[in-house]
Amino acid sequence: xxxxxxxxxxxxxxxxxxxxxxxxxxxxxxxxxxxxxxxxxxxxxxxxxxxxxxxxxxxxxxxxxxxxxxxxxxxxxxxxxxxxxxxxxxxxxxxxxxxxxxxxxxxxxxxxxxxxxxxxxxxxxxxxxxxxxxxxxxxxxxxxxxxxxxxxxxxxxxxxxxxxxxxxxxxxxxxxxxxxxxxxxxxxxxxxxxxxxxxxxxxxxxxxxxxxxxxxxxxxxxxxxxxxxxxxxxxxxxxxxxxxxxxxxxxxxxxxxxxxxxxxxxxxxxxxxxxxxxxxxxxxxxxxxxxxxxxxxxxxxxxxxxxxxxxxxxxxxx
Numbered sequence: 001x002x003x004x005x006x007x008x009x010x011x012x013x014x015x016x017x018x019x020x021x022x023x024x025x026x027x028x029x030x031x032x033x034x035x036x037x038x039x040x041x042x043x044x045x046x047x048x049x050x051x052x053x054x055x056x057x058x059x060x061x062x063x064x065x066x067x068x069x070x071x072x073x074x075x076x077x078x079x080x081x082x083x084x085x086x087x088x089x090x091x092x093x094x095x096x097x098x099x100x101x102x103x104x105x106x107x108x109x110x111x112x113x114x115x116x117x118x119x120x121x122x123x124x125x126x127x128x129x130x131x132x133x134x135x136x137x138x139x140x141x142x143x144x145x146x147x148x149x150x151x152x153x154x155x156x157x158x159x160x161x162x163x164x165x166x167x168x169x170x171x172x173x174x175x176x177x178x179x180x181x182x183x184x185x186x187x188x189x190x191x192x193x194x195x196x197x198x199x200x201x202x203x204x205x206x207x208x209x210x211x212x213x214x215x216x217x218x219x220x221x222x223x224x225x226x227x228x229x230x231x232x233x234x235x236x237x238x239x240x241x242x243x244x245x246x247x248x249x250x251x252x253x254x255x256x257x258x259x260x261x262x263x264x265x266x267x268x269x270x271x272x273x274x275x276x277x278x279x280x281x282x283x284x285x286x287x288x289x290x291x292x293x294x295x296x297x298x299x300x301x302x303x304x305x306x307x308x309x310x311x312x313x314x315x316x317x318x
Contacts, residue, residue: 191310
C-alpha cells in the first residue's frame with residue numbers, strides 16, 4: 001500500500017470490494033492487527049464501563065423505590081437516562097476518530113493515530129450526508145410500503161382465503177423490495193466516508209462513482225449485511241444461550257407487571273453485570289468485538305474500493 005498520489009487506478013468489482021480489506025491486511029499486517037486489537041480493547045472498555053454504570057444506577061434506583069423513597073428513585077432514573085445520552089454523545093467523536101484512522105490506512109496506506117482535523121471534518125460531513133440520505137429514503141420508502149400494505153390488506157379482507165395468502169406474500173415482497181431499495185440508495189453514497197480521507201473531497205464525483213456501480217455496490221453491501229448478521233447472531237447467540245434461562249425468567253417476571261414505571265431500570269438491575277463482574281464481562285465480549293471488527297473491515301473495504309476507483313480530477317470516468 002502506498003500513498004494515494006502514487007496508487008494506480010483501481011477498478012471496482014464486487015469481489016475486489018469484498019476482499020479489499022484483506023488486501024490491506026496482506027500489505028500491512030502489523031498496522032491492521034494493531035488497529036483491530038486497539039479497536040477491540042476500546043469497544044470492550046466502553047461496553048464494560050457502560051454496563052457497569054447502568055447496572056449500578058438501576059440497582060440503586062430500584063432499591064430506593066422499594067424503600068419508598070420515590071424522589072431518590074426518580075433522580076436516579078434521570079441520571080440513568082442522562083448517562084445513556086452522554087455516553088452516546090461522547091462516543092461519537094471517538095467513533096469518528098477510529099474510522100478516520102482505519103480509512104486513512106485503507107485509502108493512503110498510512111498508519112497514523114492522528115488523521116488531522118481536515119480528515120476528521122470531511123468524515124463528519126460525509127456521515128451527516130449519509131444520515132440525511134438514510135432518513136429521507138427511509139421515510140419515502142416507508143410511506144410507499146405502507147400504502148402498498150393498506151391496499152394488500154383491503155384486498156385480503158374483500159377476497160377469499162387465497163387472496164389473504166396472496167396479500168401476505170405481497171406484504172413480504174414489499175418489505176424485501178423496500179429494504180433492497182434502501183440499501184441501493186445508500187450504496188450510491190457509500191464511497192463518501194473513505195473518499196473523505198483521500199486528501200480531497202469531491203462529493204459530486206463520489207456520488208457519480210457510486211451511481212456508475214450501483215448494481216455491484218448493492219450486491220456487495222447485501223452480502224456484507226448478510227455476513228454481518230450471521231456473525232452477530234452466532235457471537236451474541238452463544239452468549240445468549242449461556243444466559244438464556246436467566247434472561248427468559250427475568251422477562252417473565254417483569255411482564256407480569258408491564259405498567260411498572262421502573263420496568264426498564266428493573267431489567268438493567270437484573271441483567272447488567274456489577275463492577276465485581278467486569279473482568280468476566282470483558283472476557284466474554286473480547287472475542288465478539290474482535291470478530292465484529294474483522295467483519296467491519298469488509299465494509300470499509302467496499303467504501304475504499306469505490307473511492308479509489310474514482311478518476312483523478314483531470315481524468316474522465318471510463
